Amino acid sequence: MALTKPVLSNIPAFDADKLRAEKRKVTVSFQYTGPSESQITGNRLMIYKGSDLAEVYEAQQAISDSQNPPLYNETITQLNLTHTIDVAASNLHNGYAYNAAVTVFSGSEESTPSDTVSFYCFSTPVLTVLNEELQNKGVIRNSNFTLNFSYRQKEGIPPEEYIVKLYDEEKNLITSTREKNSQLPVFDATSQTYKMDFSVPITGLVNEQRYFIGIQVVTRYGMVVSLGETQSDSIEFSAQYLRPSRLFAIVDLSNQPDEGNIRIASNIISIEGTSIPDPAEYEGPADNPRNIILNKDGYSATFSKGFSIRDDFTLQMVCKNLVEYEVFCELSNQKQKISFRYVRDLPKKSDPAGNPPTYHVEMKADDGFFPTVICSNRITLSAASPYLYLWFEKRNHLFDLKIRNSSGEEAEAV
Numbered sequence: 001m002a003l004t005k006p007v008l009s010n011i012p013a014f015d016a017d018k019l020r021a022e023k024r025k026v027t028v029s030f031q032y033t034g035p036s037e038s039q040i041t042g043n044r045l046m047i048y049k050g051s052d053l054a055e056v057y058e059a060q061q062a063i064s065d066s067q068n069p070p071l072y073n074e075t076i077t078q079l080n081l082t083h084t085i086d087v088a089a090s091n092l093h094n095g096y097a098y099n100a101a102v103t104v105f106s107g108s109e110e111s112t113p114s115d116t117v118s119f120y121c122f123s124t125p126v127l128t129v130l131n132e133e134l135q136n137k138g139v140i141r142n143s144n145f146t147l148n149f150s151y152r153q154k155e156g157i158p159p160e161e162y163i164v165k166l167y168d169e170e171k172n173l174i175t176s177t178r179e180k181n182s183q184l185p186v187f188d189a190t191s192q193t194y195k196m197d198f199s200v201p202i203t204g205l206v207n208e209q210r211y212f213i214g215i216q217v218v219t220r221y222g223m224v225v226s227l228g229e230t231q232s233d234s235i236e237f238s239a240q241y242l243r244p245s246r247l248f249a250i251v252d253l254s255n256q257p258d259e260g261n262i263r264i265a266s267n268i269i270s271i272e273g274t275s276i277p278d279p280a281e282y283e284g285p286a287d288n289p290r291n292i293i294l295n296k297d298g299y300s301a302t303f304s305k306g307f308s309i310r311d312d313f314t315l316q317m318v319c320k321n322l323v324e325y326e327v328f329c330e331l332s333n334q335k336q337k338i339s340f341r342y343v344r345d346l347p348k349k350s351d352p353a354g355n356p357p358t359y360h361v362e363m364k365a366d367d368g369f370f371p372t373v374i375c376s377n378r379i380t381l382s383a384a385s386p387y388l389y390l391w392f393e394k395r396n397h398l399f400d401l402k403i404r405n406s407s408g409e410e411a412e413a414v
């Protein structure tokens with residue numbers, strides 16, 4: 001009974017020049033389902049250049065200890081559905097597409113060739129971490145940061161997807177981020193390679209903990225290259241939050257009052273921010289600035305580096321001259337928004353005439369599905385005590401909001 005043709009599996013791209021220099025080999029696999037009385041004794045792999053179909057490799061590999069000596073000095077005493085390519089004995093080179101087919105033997109009988117499988121040889125991409133602190137097992141000063149890394153490849157083969165993994169100090173996986181890529185690398189004349197840069201946010205770092213990062217890139221033709229997954233190329237760092245005397249928290253802050261000065265602080269970490277105008281204007285003498293001025297039309301401050309509002313955090317603000325019923329601070333990460341509004345309380349009928357008005361702050365959190373609104377306690381403000389001090393805490397998806405005036409008065413809850 002005639003042998004049925006085998007099915008050759010897909011062949012991921014590989015770096016032929018590198019494997020030849022290192023005298024290494026590549027193993028490809030195939031499937032065969034034939035008559036039970038047919039004992040497979042060998043296979044033949046044939047490879048042709050895709051452009052002109054020139055033969056670049058043909059070799060027979062014995063898979064039994066019969067009279068035919070096995071290729072590559074291997075002796076396999078049972079059916080083996082693989083073929084090991086001796087790259088050094090081939091004419092495979094980087095920068096070309098190839099077609100491959102396999103046949104199988106049973107004694108002197110040979111099957112028809114398998115359907116052709118195409119594959120590619122190209123230079124191994126080079127991955128490089130661009131963050132200086134990660135290049136030297138350094139320190140990250142925030143609970144979040146952005147991992148920046150570059151992809152360089154000689155023939156311009158684009159990455160299909162990349163995977164970034166965060167491990168704890170015991171190398172247990174914490175999170176894994178997988179992203180598809182639709183962009184093409186751009187030729188870089190300096191390095192004579194095609195280059196792409198990637199940025200991936202790393203969030204939720206715990207203070208005084210050690211971490212490891214692993215990066216894996218899969219190219220368009222199936223080659224997989226990694227960085228940070230072995231001891232020799234380990235990407236190690238630790239998180240140590242800055243704790244200066246004046247702390248700032250990440251927010252996207254917008255200010256609408258006609259009069260208002262806002263200072264934002266946190267007991268968590270420090271961040272960098274930008275302002276309109278740049279540099280920011282401050283209240284008070286130049287040698288002793290006190291508050292950022294945000295009471296002019298178009299003025300705002302945006303804090304865009306630090307921890308995400310998805311994390312737990314504490315926010316502290318000191319404000320004065322806020323406009324009634326206006327939003328004076330907004331935190332946003334596109335999917336979730338938290339805003340704070342300054343509200344004057346309606347007087348009660350039981351209040352004595354001439355009582356100063358009371359105020360509270362309303363917090364609204366909206367994740368796009370279920371808005372949450374909470375109110376702070378009430379306080380009174382006057383020319384003698386114009387400052388409003390606010391504490392806001394987000395902990396395990398729960399919110400807590402409290403305010404007081406310059407005299408320390410916290411008054412009653414709303």
